[in-house]
Structures are given as C-alpha cells and as structure tokens.
Amino acid sequence: MDxxxxxRRLYANPNDxxxxxxxxxxxxxxxxxxxxxxxxxxxxxxSALNIDVPENLANKLILRQSLHSHxxxxxxxxxxxxxxxxxxxxxxxxxxxINFSPAHTSxxxxxxAHYHHEAESFPxxxxxxxxxxxxxxxxxxxxxxxxxKVGRLxxxxxxxxxxxxxxxxxxxxxxxxxxxxxxxxxxxxxFNDKFSDDSVQGISxxxxxxxxxxMGDKKESLDLWQEKIDSSIKWSI
Amino acid sequence: MASKQVRYEAxxxxxxxxxYRYAYWLVHDKHVAEDLVQETFLRxxxxxxxxxxxxxxxxxxxxxxRRENARRFERKRFEMSEYDEPAIIDHISSTTxxxxxxxxxxxxIAQLPEEYREPLVLQVLGGYSGEEIASQLNLNKNTxxxxxxxxxxxxxxxxxxDNELKERNNG
Numbered sequence: 001m002d003x004x005x006x007x008r009r010l011y012a013n014p015n016d017x018x019x020x021x022x023x024x025x026x027x028x029x030x031x032x033x034x035x036x037x038x039x040x041x042x043x044x045x046x047s048a049l050n051i052d053v054p055e056n057l058a059n060k061l062i063l064r065q066s067l068h069s070h071x072x073x074x075x076x077x078x079x080x081x082x083x084x085x086x087x088x089x090x091x092x093x094x095x096x097x098i099n100f101s102p103a104h105t106s107x108x109x110x111x112x113a114h115y116h117h118e119a120e121s122f123p124x125x126x127x128x129x130x131x132x133x134x135x136x137x138x139x140x141x142x143x144x145x146x147x148x149k150v151g152r153l154x155x156x157x158x159x160x161x162x163x164x165x166x167x168x169x170x171x172x173x174x175x176x177x178x179x180x181x182x183x184x185x186x187x188x189x190x191f192n193d194k195f196s197d198d199s200v201q202g203i204s205x206x207x208x209x210x211x212x213x214x215m216g217d218k219k220e221s222l223d224l225w226q227e228k229i230d231s232s233i234k235w236s237i
Numbered sequence: 238m239a240s241k242q243v244r245y246e247a248x249x250x251x252x253x254x255x256x257y258r259y260a261y262w263l264v265h266d267k268h269v270a271e272d273l274v275q276e277t278f279l280r281x282x283x284x285x286x287x288x289x290x291x292x293x294x295x296x297x298x299x300x301x302x303r304r305e306n307a308r309r310f311e312r313k314r315f316e317m318s319e320y321d322e323p324a325i326i327d328h329i330s331s332t333t334x335x336x337x338x339x340x341x342x343x344x345x346i347a348q349l350p351e352e353y354r355e356p357l358v359l360q361v362l363g364g365y366s367g368e369e370i371a372s373q374l375n376l377n378k379n380t381x382x383x384x385x386x387x388x389x390x391x392x393x394x395x396x397x398x399d400n401e402l403k404e405r406n407n408g
Contacts (some may be wrong), residue, residue: 011389011393012389014366017318044342045357046362048339048342049343049346050258053253054257061274061278062246062280
C-alpha cells in the first residue's frame, strides 16, 4: 500500500481495522503516528458533533404522541358515535318502512296468510241467515254488492287486506269454509289468478274496480263459486 | 396497543438523542431539528408495525427523518443560507478549552458542504460503515469513502490554517 492510498483510507475511516491497513501501519512508524493523530482528531470531531440534546425531548416526544393518539381516539369515537347514530336512524327508517308498507308482494301470499291467521275463528256452518240487503249494506263502502245470494253466509266483516279496506266473507263450503275477499284495486300486489299451499287453494279474478279472491279446501270446486259470484256481483262505480 | 406504546417509548428513549443530533447537523437549527425529530417520531408511531427488526430502528428513523427534511424543503422552498450563524452559537462564557475547541470545530463542521458533512455525521455519530452509509444515502461506497476523505481533509486544512494563524499572531 503506497503512502497516498494509506492516507486516503485513513482519512476516509481512521478506525479502519482491515488487516491490510494494520499490516501497512505495523511496517511504518510514521504512518502509525499519522494514524494515531487522525484517530485523536476523529475523537475531537466526535466530541464536537456530540451536541447537547434538549432536556425533556424524550418526554416531549412521548407526550406529543400520546396527545396525538388521544386526538385520534377521540376523533374515532366521534366517528363511531356518528356511525352508531346513522345505523340507529337507518334501522328506525327500516322498521317504519316494514311496518307501514305492504309486507306481502302478491295477492296469493297475503290471502294465504290472512286465511291461516283467521282459519280457526269461524264456525263451520252458517248460524244466521244473513239477508242479501244487510250483506249489501255492509259492502256499501267498497261500492260493491250482490244481486242474489251466492251461498250460505257464515260471516261478513270489513277487514284490512294488506292495509286496504276490504270485505271478508265466509261461506259454508262442501268440505270446509269458503273464504271470499273482495278488495279494491291492489296496485302494489302482484296478481295471481290461481294459487295454493299445502292445504288451501285459491283463485282470483280482477274487475275494473277491484278483485275477488276465493279460497277454500283443495277439494272444493272454486270455479263454481267464482261463476256464481261473477254472475251476481255488481260494482256500483 | 399497550405493547405498541411500550415499544414506542423504548424507541424514543434509546434513539431520540442520536436522531436529534443527526437532525441538528442536517439543518443547523435547534428548533428546526427538534421539529424534525417530532415529526419523525410521529410518523414512526404511525408505521411502527412496519418496523420488524429493532436493530434496524436507527436506520429506519434516519430514513424517515431525511424524508421529512426533504419534505420541509418542498413545503417552504426557502433559501437556506449555507450557514446560519446565530443558530450555531453555544454558550461560550465560562467554558473550558475543550469546549472552546468543540465550538471552533463545530463551526468548521457546519461550514462543510452538506454532501461531505452528512456521511461524516453518519460515520462518526451513527457508527455506520461505508456500505451502510452508501445504502442510507443512495450512493455507491466509493463515492461515500471519497466524501469522507474530503470531509476530514477539509477539516484538517482548517485546523492547520488556524494553527498557522495563531503562530503568526504569537510570533
């Protein structure tokens, strides 16, 4: 290693501990002295670089971080609160919507549900002889009436058919009660002219002013009932 | 969460001094250096999970600090004077000779071009090898060694000039 290279390496790193350099220094006293001098100089540089660190800097850093985290947490909890409020609001809207909006999508769905809900509450046989006039009076609100009797009536009542003011008639059938719903035009319910479930069948017919749904035991011939009603029903508007 | 806090505090306690000194020699201003260190540790906190190897913590923090410093320039684009005289002033009153010498050398170090000073600080203060400095500064090792050579060379020249000046004054 020549003198120039030696100096270059010592200047670049006075603490160079490579064998190569150690060898070169061992060979030459002058170089060794020069290296020692540079090391001392480097200690001075180190001491000069080693400036005082502001007191409490570490504590400041920790404090600042925890304040920052605290702010974040606060912001987060505010966001969470806002989110919770939004969710509650949406749930509220949803519940309202579900409660006050038709839960059924078709005439068939609703008819079956209504039928089963009240199935047990009617006697099996007609107990009173309803007059045609009294029946028609009850049905006035719906602007519908019958020209002649269509069967032995067990019950007649105004009812809410999926939120719509309707008539619920129950007749004596051959096997079980025949239920007839007379409902206004139901824009929001899909029309089914025939439907059934495990125990019940139903048919439905649309008129200009409403709809007539006839339901009964699966063995009943509902078509006959529909014909009878069709020839007798009279919409006043 | 608690363990993250513990890690963070350990990191602050172990390395805030090194980082502050590094920042100081980068910017020559105690307040700016302190701000830089604050920003650096705040960023470090946010991405503490990405620090897998605690041994690499110091290099990691220095990388963040250098990036923060670069960002500071992008933000302000102000002309930094090469050497900010009042900022470097230390308490010279009632000082020992050692402190006087330190003060004198500090001025000379501060006057070094940044490209020479930064590797020197990393080597002497940080204890990094030529290879490590090269990777930290994105330079090749030969360039780093040349700059280290020039840094010390310039400081030695300054010392010699100073000594000559003293001798002439004395003589």
